[in-house]
Amino acid sequence: MTEETVAVTARQSRSIGRDLLGIGAIISAAAIGYLLFPDNLALLTRIIAIALLVLSLDLVTGYCGVATLGHAALFGSGAYAAGIISAHYGIADPILMTLAGIVGGAAAGLVCGVIILRAHGLPQLVLSIALIYLFHEFANKASSWTGGSDGLSGISTDPLLGMFEFDLWGQTAYFFGVALLLAVLMLLRVLVRSPFGMLCRGIKEDPLRIIAMGASPKTALIKMYVISGAVAGVGGALNAISTQVVGLDSLSFTLSAESLVMLVLGGGGSLFGALTGTVVFMLFEDYVSAANPFHWLTMVGVLLIAVVLFAPKGLYGTAAGFVACRREKRP
Amino acid sequence: MSAVFEVLNLKKAFSGLAVTNDVTLSMATGDRVALIGPNGAGKTTFVNLVTGNLRPDSGDVRLNGETVTKVDAIGRVRRGLVRSFQVTRLFQEMTPAEHVALAILQRDGRAGAMYGNFLSMPDVMDETAALLGTLGLVHLLHRKVSEIAYGQQRLLEIAVALALKPRVLLLDEPAAGVPQSDTGRIEQALAELPADLAVLMIEHDMDLVFRFARRVIVLAAGTIIFDGLPADVTKNAAVREAYLGSYANASHAA
Structure with a gap:
């Protein structure tokens, strides 16, 4: 013993x-x-916001094995929730706006989860795509609330904690983003190691086995979807707070698909994999698109193919596996 | 002794073909029953009807006197009816400790906890180590399941079932696919199952059946054709016919 x-x-x-x-x-x-990059903090803040979306996707796809190409619905709902309480109700406190984002994202997570989890495999994927288009179209049509295709403007934010003004250079937004990311990450580390996290990993491998243990995969997955929505909502709110505008692109299929690409790139089923994938993809996109605006997507494609073929566990997953292997060999 | 597990007039047909035809049986605490039958006898369908994965056309299943025919598979597990799988269904990326701990936490209603880790829950770890210890798996506590031998995976399958503290245990071919050299450990585990547990074992290996069971039920074409002592099973004319003589001349009964 x-x-x-x-x-x-x-x-x-x-x-x-x-x-x-x-x-x-x-x-x-x-x-x-x-x-x-002191004069490009907006990009770094955007990376953090997208990282929260990819972390959120990792929870349902990487940890639970749910196939989805509509995860931006959760991110966009959080962004619109945060933007709408500021633009329409004058609630400009960044903490309250973040909370609104969490609630909006979680609500969208509940709706998407209940619908997507009715199917498995390919039908599940198709449902998720249908959902993101519905969310997108709903936001487009409800233009008196969302600004439609012009985007939601008129978002203002009070100083953070009454002290730190959201400045033109984006310093406050950046530090706020880093703080949010760290807080979310620490909470998620606790979550994925908890009995609930273990249950979800079991569901990913064999839901029937979980049923034979007397647990309900569906209940657990819906809970995870709500949590995932809250995390994506934080990202959406951060985006709304830092850019002071919410566009329809935050509820788009493109963003959903890109977030999945980032997750695969970094390696699903690991929180740091999600972070790695986001940072690599977004920086790659920024640099390569500036260097070669015509062929940057081609290069992203080549990078992705290389990763999928030669490092199927993603950049972080492969590196972590390599380190673990080395450690095992050491006496 | 009152019945802990009862099946009453259970019927199930697939497109007109009766696969389970009026099956009735009853088991008490401590029973060791083997369910045998030729291929296609309807054993798998029977298991699925009992566990709640299939709905019967008519008939009832009772646990501790409670009719659970309309209760789903999850509800039946929670009421103490646990099964193991013929082909091991384990989580390849997880460790034996995680499997057993998850089952213990689920049994205690703690599997939904979103904080804490079973490694730092002394009660869970102690029970996990003790259970895996009795099955000789304690040295594999933190290895991935994909890295351990098949015979050990079969033992782990039993460990997971036992961790749920069942009252009725359905073992679906617990030694299937295990090399002859490793079946001894599994037989030992079966012999050491808790005395107050009612066990129904579905098995092809007649040697194992005769060593384990104190009662044998033979299913053929969805109907029970024999229910009695192991010593009498090979003497039964209907059983011989069902197996087309393949076990008719066996001398196991002695």
Whole structure:
């Protein structure tokens, strides 16, 4: 028994060590980004907002195995919820707007989850695509609320905590984004390691086995969808707060598909995989599209094919597997 | 002793063909029953009807006196009817410890907890280690299932079922696909099953049946043609006919 206890303690301290390492890595990445691109903080903030969307997608696709190409519905709902309470009700406190984003995203998550989870495999994918088009069209038609194809403007934000004005250079928005990302990430680390997280991994592998254990895969997946919606909603709200406009593109199929590409690129089923994929994709997009505006999509395609063929677990997943393998070989 | 598990006049037909035809049986606490029958006898359908994966056309299933015919598969597990699978259904990416801990947490209604980790829950870890210890799997606690031998996976399948603390256990060919050299450990595990558990084992391996069961039920063409002591099964004319003589001359009964 003592041997096991030692092994368990070692495992736990290793995973806490990994957590600290991850948080340290994000803070240093944020600091490096700030120092390297002081006049492009808007891009970095956008990366954080999209990272929250990809993390949210990772929860249902990477951890639970749900196939979806409509996940931007959750992100866009959060963005519109945050934007609408500011533009139409004058609630401009960024924290309250974020909370509205969480509620909006979670509500969209509940709706999408209940519908998408009725099917499996290909029909599930088709349902998700149908949903994102419906959300998009609904936002387009409800133009008195959403601004339709012109986008929702007139969003204003009060200073954060009454102290930090959202400045023109996007510094406040950037730090707010980093803080949100860290908070979400820490909560999700707790979630994916919890019994519920373990249950979801089981559902991904074999839902029938889970039923034979007396648990309901559907209930668990719907809960996960609501949580996923809340996370995507934070991303949407951050986007609304930092850009002060919400466009229909935040509820688009393109954004949904891109977020899936980012997840595959980084590696699903791991939170840091989702982050890695987002950062690599968005920076790649930014650089390559500036360097070669005509062929940048081709290059993204080639990168994706290379990853899928040679590193099917994604960039982070493959690297982590490599490190674990090296560690195993060491006596 | 009162029946813990009863099947009453269970019937199921697929497009007119009766696959389970008026099956009635009853089991008490501590029973060790083997359900045998030639291929196509309807054993799998019977299991699916009992576990709630299929709806019967008529008839009832009762657990502890409660009629559960309209209760779904999940509800039946929660009422103490647990099955193992003929082809192991384990989570390849997860460890034996995670499997058993998940079953324990689910049994205690804690599998939905969104914080904490079973590794730091002493009660769960102790029970997990103890259960895997009795099955000789404790050294594999934290290995991935995809890395452990098939015979050990079969034992883990039993461990998961036991972790749910069932009252009735359905074992679907617990030794299927395991090399002869490894069946001893499984037989030992079967012999050490809790005494207060009612066990219904579906099995092809007659040696195993004769060593394990204190009662044998023979299913042929969806109907029970024999229900009695293992010693009498090979002497029964109907059973011999059902198997077309393949076991007719067997001397296991001795």
